[in-house]
Amino acid sequence: MTNTKHVQVLENMLDANDYVANGLRAEWDARHILAVNLLSSPGSGKTTLLEAALPWLCPKDRILVFEGDIETERDAERIRSQGIDAFQITTGGTCHLEAHMIEQAWKLSDRQQPLDFIFIENVGNLVCPASFDLGEHVRVVMVSAPEGDDKPAKYPKAFRTADAFVITKSDMLPYTSFSVERAIREAKQIQPNLKVFVLSAQNGEGVQEWRDYLLEQRRLRFPEA
Amino acid sequence: MTNTKHVQVLENMLDANDYVANGLRAEWDARHILAVNLLSSPGSGKTTLLEAALPWLCPKDRILVFEGDIETERDAERIRSQGIDAFQITTGGTCHLEAHMIEQAWKLSDRQQPLDFIFIENVGNLVCPASFDLGEHVRVVMVSAPEGDDKPAKYPKAFRTADAFVITKSDMLPYTSFSVERAIREAKQIQPNLKVFVLSAQNGEGVQEWRDYLLEQRRLRFPEA
Numbered sequence: 005m006t007n008t009k010h011v012q013v014l015e016n017m018l019d020a021n022d023y024v025a026n027g028l029r030a031e032w033d034a035r036h037i038l039a040v041n042l043l044s045s046p047g048s049g050k051t052t053l054l055e056a057a058l059p060w061l062c063p064k065d066r067i068l069v070f071e072g073d074i075e076t077e078r079d080a081e082r083i084r085s086q087g088i089d090a091f092q093i094t095t096g097g098t099c100h101l102e103a104h105m106i107e108q109a110w111k112l113s114d115r116q117q118p119l120d121f122i123f124i125e126n127v128g129n130l131v132c133p134a135s136f137d138l139g140e141h142v143r144v145v146m147v148s149a150p151e152g153d154d155k156p157a158k159y160p161k162a163f164r165t166a167d168a169f170v171i172t173k174s175d176m177l178p179y180t181s182f183s184v185e186r187a188i189r190e191a192k193q194i195q196p197n198l199k200v201f202v203l204s205a206q207n208g209e210g211v212q213e214w215r216d217y218l219l220e221q222r223r224l225r226f227p228e229a
Numbered sequence: 230m231t232n233t234k235h236v237q238v239l240e241n242m243l244d245a246n247d248y249v250a251n252g253l254r255a256e257w258d259a260r261h262i263l264a265v266n267l268l269s270s271p272g273s274g275k276t277t278l279l280e281a282a283l284p285w286l287c288p289k290d291r292i293l294v295f296e297g298d299i300e301t302e303r304d305a306e307r308i309r310s311q312g313i314d315a316f317q318i319t320t321g322g323t324c325h326l327e328a329h330m331i332e333q334a335w336k337l338s339d340r341q342q343p344l345d346f347i348f349i350e351n352v353g354n355l356v357c358p359a360s361f362d363l364g365e366h367v368r369v370v371m372v373s374a375p376e377g378d379d380k381p382a383k384y385p386k387a388f389r390t391a392d393a394f395v396i397t398k399s400d401m402l403p404y405t406s407f408s409v410e411r412a413i414r415e416a417k418q419i420q421p422n423l424k425v426f427v428l429s430a431q432n433g434e435g436v437q438e439w440r441d442y443l444l445e446q447r448r449l450r451f452p453e454a
């Protein structure tokens with residue numbers, strides 16, 4: 005199939021990742037836990053959206069967060085200060101999370117605790133994380149208004165593999181040339197089935213719709229839960 | 230020295246990159262061309278800063294721009310519309326530029342044309358591009374105000390290898406919790422010699438100081454030019 009050693013190695017690496025990811029998803033399926041993987045550039049507001057949405061999503065002790073970062077415990081500390089359990093995964097240079105990292109953290113967690121949701125905040129990077137299934141049921145790609153409406157066209161893979169597209173920092177739209185209509189149109193050219201949200205964790209606009217979507221996704225996937 | 234095949238391969242790949250990068254730098258040295266490599270997240274304003282700074286830096290025909298992107302010709306088109314020559318390098322999925330990509334584009338350019346500056350706009354990614362020397366003399370890392378002041382601590386490698394740190398979109402500082410003092414302090418903990426700029430391509434604040442820095446870097450490196 006492939007004609008260079010480089011591609012061969014990559015395929016094997018991704019196969020190994022998918023094997024671990026499928027194992028995680030099967031375990032989460034059995035426990036009726038919906039897993040959500042958040043992808044974006046650095047500074048698009050992934051942690052801030054979790055802070056704004058999670059405390060009012062469901063009982064706090066039914067949520068577990070995995071925070072991926074190159075360095076620092078800061079994001080996990082922000083989530084813990086909301087009363088929600090969070091594991092920090094520092095990759096030490098690696099530009100994305102891989103399924104085996106999630107598996108290691110998952111095995112260190114208290115797996116007897118019943119959960120409704122697992123949120124995985126990927127390393128801030130709109131490119132590489134798109135190639136790695138982490139066992140999630142829902143993949144979310146986020147772009148903040150100040151980043152510009154050209155991001156879907158320029159970083160198509162993250163959009164091609166996503167279920168939902170969240171435009172964050174909508175409170176800053178008046179100070180930018182960001183066209184919500186253009187961003188949505190170009191994102192849907194890549195992935196027509198994207199569910200789109202425009203929200204601001206700052207003033208709360210759109211956050212309830214985002215929570216409703218997450219709850220609905222869990223109900224649809226686990227109607228017996 | 231190394232005990233796994235993975236590390237061995239990576240070291241060889243980076244050695245090969247450095248060999249090509251050193252060749253490019255030697256050629257640019259001989260021609261008194263200062264090469265500048267811009268690194269940032271997607272949407273930090275790399276292209277916008279080039280649009281704001283380049284037309285008034287030196288005669289337009291003495292500047293060449295290499296635009297790195299996963300997809301689209303949009304950034305090169307934006308630069309060309311300013312009357313400045315630009316090559317688009319689309320990586321087709323690769324999350325950073327490598328020296329051989331620059332070498333290919335450089336060989337396609339009109340190398341008889343005398344130049345003062347080459348600007349390389351890397352793929353929008355605050356992680357992977359930091360590992361690849363592109364033959365530049367000056368490496369610039371940029372963070373926009375809306376991204377947050379925690380970026381230096383969370384993405385240290387880009388700062389460790391940089392000469393200058395540019396905080397962009399300063400016009401948006403009033404709408405964010407970004408602390409310029411904290412961002413600079415944490416960046417200088419990683420790389421004490423960083424030259425720092427705070428600017429807005431929107432209202433022009435700080436752009437002249439940035440141009441002056443570039444001109445000074447060229448004079449210092451090529452006093453005979």
